[in-house]
Amino acid sequence: MTAFAPSGPRAAHDAAVDALRRARAGSGSVQLGKRTSNLFRFGDRDRGQTGTTRLDTSALDGVIGVDPDARTAEVQGVATYETIVDATLRHGLMPLVVPQLKTITLGGAVTGLGIESTSFRHGLPHESVLEMDVLTPEGELVTAQPEGEHADLFRTFPNSYGTLGYVVRLVIELMPVGRYVRLTHHRYPDAKAATDAIVDLADLDRPDHVEFLDGTVFSPSEQYLTVGEFVDEPMPGARVSDYTGQEVFYRSLQRRPVDHLTTHDYIWRWDTDWFWCSRAFGAQQPLIRRAWPRSRRRSDVYRRLVALDQRYQASNRVRNAFGHPSEEMVVQDVEIPVARLPEFLEVFHREVPIEPVWLCPIRLRGERTWPLYPMQPGELYVNVGFWSSVPERPGDPEAHNRIVEELVASLDGHKSLYSTVHYGEEEFWSRYNGAAYRAVKQRYDPAGRAPDLFTKVTRR
DSSP, rough: OOOOOTTTTHHHHHHHHHHHHHHHHHHSOOEOOSSSOOOOOOSHHHHHOOOOOEOOOSSOOOEEEEETTTTTEEEETTTTTTHHHHHHHHTEEEEEESSSSOBBBBBHHHHHHOOTTTTHHHHHHHEEEEEEEETTTOOOEEEEEETTHHHHHHHHHHHOOOTOOOEEEEEEEEEESEEEEEEEEESSSSSSHHHHHHHHOOOTTTOOOOOOOEEEEEEEEEEEEEEEESSSSSOTTTOOOOOSSSOHHHHHHHOOSSSEEHOOOOOOOTTTEEEEEEEETTSSSSSHHHHHEEEEESSHHHHHHHHHHHTTTHHHHHHTTTOOOOOEEEEEEEEGGGGGGHHHHHHHHSSOOOOEEEEEEOSSSSSOOOOTTTOOOOOEEEEEEEEEEOOBBTTBHHHHHHHHHHHHHHTTTTSSSSSSSOHHHHHHHHHHHHHHHHHHHHOOOOOOOOHHHHHHHHHO
């Protein structure tokens, strides 16, 4: 049999990986060089680390190929979901879980965590990964799969945040889509009623097919669950909405019980206004919104503005100049067992004055567990997302974040590590399976060329 050298996208990918491996050679520390970030640990990532080489990953940001028959895609590690969705929708397909923001990368969602309104059915992004190539801190390129020689790396890579290596290629499952998504927004008077409805709507044995499910809490007495289903055509006489212009998606929940979006616009419904966080920049004020270029109403633009503000503390300087206290940033996503959700929201509303908050039901897709994020198979959780700032308590600039961490722990929940972490080291490792992590860290990074997970997520 004649062997042929790879050509096209795969050949370009292999060349880019070889270049990355050469750049990784040596004894110094390195950092992944990405054009965008969705982390909220404003420090080394935004300012750069002294004595650290930033690896150029710009050639690893594409889709190698889509197999419509197998419903799979072969994707490079720093390809954004915006790029992936553009490629897969051409075939009437999408990833099983597409995180809410366009510039989240597939590699970032797998080494961190990602969720969306399909997560009650399809779990987390890493659960639809069939295999992945990982460049370890030692410079070795390994292919990790659910079974086989590197199954330990496959299982512990999620929630390792690049401390076990960088993923450069992945094969993921896809699912078929319809042309439109019909949304129905149900209002509930309190957290108990909303929680009961979540349990009912997230039942995978329901005779009617719920494809998408998430929620928005405007106040303790105004809570919405949004149910989505694929349709080939809108209902007769129904409009197809567009929330990339003057209208704001989350406000439509309160005034439009039934809505329709193209599948593309549904996937990115939260990105235009960064959920509701664009209001901090005035982008929801009609005059400012008309002047704000549509192409710049994006989560990555707002995030860069926040990064600049955090670097120079501009908004706090203004507040202080007018005699107001500085504000503590409280940006977190936490998973709460569904039965404990009303307890969480009751304390949260009392202690942390942030509204709205997002609700996203989630359960593991199957029986496989993931050592660094110990959710239980078969159990339904609700992700609660809240992203804002509140006045600092005098003498305690981290008070609200610690309240959240303590509350989550008391309710047997978990918190994502993309944002600030305030656990002490002993408590951190007890919550994120230090024994399992250390065993894999020793195998793939024996010289400690990458920071360990605790150091990575607590360094500010």
